[in-house]
Amino acid sequence: MASPEELIRSYIAQNILFSNDGYPYADDASFLGENIIDSMNILELVMFVEETFGIAVLDQEVVPANFDSVSKLAAFVRRKLVVAA
Amino acid sequence: MSASFGIKGLELDVSEEVERITRGLRLAVHQTLHRQGAVVGISGGIDSSVVLALCARALGPERVVGVMLPERDSSAESVSLAREIAAYCGVQTVCEDISAALEGAGCYRRRDEAIVRLFPDYGPGWQAKITLPGSLLSQETLNVFTLTVTSPDGREFSRRLPLREYYQIVAASNFKQRIRMTMLYYHAELRNYAVVGTANKDEHDLGFFVKHGDAGVDVNPIVHLYKMQVYQVAQYLGLPEAIRNRPPTTDTYSGGSTQEEFFFRVPFPILDVVWLGYEQGVPATEIANALALSPEQVERIIADIARKQHTTAYLRMHPIVIDSPSGQART
Numbered sequence: 001m002a003s004p005e006e007l008i009r010s011y012i013a014q015n016i017l018f019s020n021d022g023y024p025y026a027d028d029a030s031f032l033g034e035n036i037i038d039s040m041n042i043l044e045l046v047m048f049v050e051e052t053f054g055i056a057v058l059d060q061e062v063v064p065a066n067f068d069s070v071s072k073l074a075a076f077v078r079r080k081l082v083v084a085a
Numbered sequence: 086m087s088a089s090f091g092i093k094g095l096e097l098d099v100s101e102e103v104e105r106i107t108r109g110l111r112l113a114v115h116q117t118l119h120r121q122g123a124v125v126g127i128s129g130g131i132d133s134s135v136v137l138a139l140c141a142r143a144l145g146p147e148r149v150v151g152v153m154l155p156e157r158d159s160s161a162e163s164v165s166l167a168r169e170i171a172a173y174c175g176v177q178t179v180c181e182d183i184s185a186a187l188e189g190a191g192c193y194r195r196r197d198e199a200i201v202r203l204f205p206d207y208g209p210g211w212q213a214k215i216t217l218p219g220s221l222l223s224q225e226t227l228n229v230f231t232l233t234v235t236s237p238d239g240r241e242f243s244r245r246l247p248l249r250e251y252y253q254i255v256a257a258s259n260f261k262q263r264i265r266m267t268m269l270y271y272h273a274e275l276r277n278y279a280v281v282g283t284a285n286k287d288e289h290d291l292g293f294f295v296k297h298g299d300a301g302v303d304v305n306p307i308v309h310l311y312k313m314q315v316y317q318v319a320q321y322l323g324l325p326e327a328i329r330n331r332p333p334t335t336d337t338y339s340g341g342s343t344q345e346e347f348f349f350r351v352p353f354p355i356l357d358v359v360w361l362g363y364e365q366g367v368p369a370t371e372i373a374n375a376l377a378l379s380p381e382q383v384e385r386i387i388a389d390i391a392r393k394q395h396t397t398a399y400l401r402m403h404p405i406v407i408d409s410p411s412g413q414a415r416t
Contacts, residue, residue: 032227032388032392035395038392038395038396039227039228039392039393039395039396040396042227042228042229043229043230043246043247043248043251044248046229046245047247047248059218059226059229059231059245060224060226062218062226062227062229063224063225063226063227064225064227067227
């Protein structure tokens with residue numbers, strides 16, 4: 001099973017960056033600070049993690065601390081999976 | 086940077102600015118565009134009222150037409166205030182109810198289809214609006230839209246908008262601005278006039294407009310002015326108080342969302358000062374001191390400004406031309 005990091009990188013590369021070279025940034029690169037994604041893509045990411053990992057994301061959880069890099073999003077997903085287990 | 090940074094930085098020399106804009110309007114309309122007058126879409130809001138008054142001053146009221154474009158979801162106040170400002174400026178008005186055109190294009194039906202997928206009870210008599218999370222001053226949530234509907238008996242229900250429904254509601258609602266644009270051009274071409282736009286800097290630079298809708302104009306006389314500066318011009322021109330004191334609304338959604346809750350997320354007196362400081366390279370701590378905010382609050386507002394500029398950049402682009410051997414696009 002692919003790790004959350006791999007799934008997130010792959011989703012962004014294919015659906016947001018339309019990149020032929022995978023996800024070309026570091027896992028801790030800021031999505032918004034480095035213009036990797038824009039505000040509209042945030043909602044796309046919320047839906048992606050809900051559907052892919054079977055978790056429910058609350059409005060108050062849609063904050064940069066959870067959604068602003070591959071590492072932060074993967075850590076958020078792991079925390080949610082632990083709570084849901 | 087000067088220690089005196091603050092709201093005073095937004096203060097215009099209003100008389101000089103009004104003189105400059107009216108001179109520019111005359112040049113643009115008569116000399117550059119070779120049109121004989123101006124058509125302005127008027128909503129009773131501060132921006133269109135200021136532009137109407139500037140056009141009347143620049144071109145003479147007899148060469149300006151104010152067009153009111155209400156539809157089913159418009160507030161009645163919009164038309165009455167629009168008539169008030171037109172009378173104040175001595176300008177002729179035309180009222181075009183665009184509801185039938187919107188009905189024909191399927192605006193309401195397409196929008197309501199998306200709403201019903203989220204709220205099956207939604208129907209006639211209900212109201213709907215889209216909002217962003219609460220004020221940026223109190224929390225650092227990202228810009229995820231919420232749909233709020235209100236039943237005829239006043240019960241309110243909210244849900245985060247999934248992408249499919251968000252896109253459909255916005256795409257359908259944008260018929261309103263685009264039909265308005267076509268009606269303004271009808272009235273402009275009928276008279277050999279230009280269409281004069283009403284966007285201010287906040288709306289244009291942060292992307293609070295519809296491409297080829299309200300942005301479809303010939304001249305943009307106040308697009309360089311912060312919203313707070315538009316108020317200064319309104320005061321200088323002596324516009325009626327009812328117009329100067331009206332909270333800015335979207336006048337697009339039946340639920341009547343304000344521009345602050347739909348898009349900007351902070352009051353204009355704060356947003357504009359922070360933005361001015363950001364543009365001038367003033368440190369966040371200094372901006373914070375001027376506004377009695379924390380540096381973290383200022384940083385949040387600046388981050389939101391930068392994100393909106395980035396996210397909406399495509400709205401401000403001209404059509405892209407692909408004529409190089411490599412296929413590389415250019416704007």
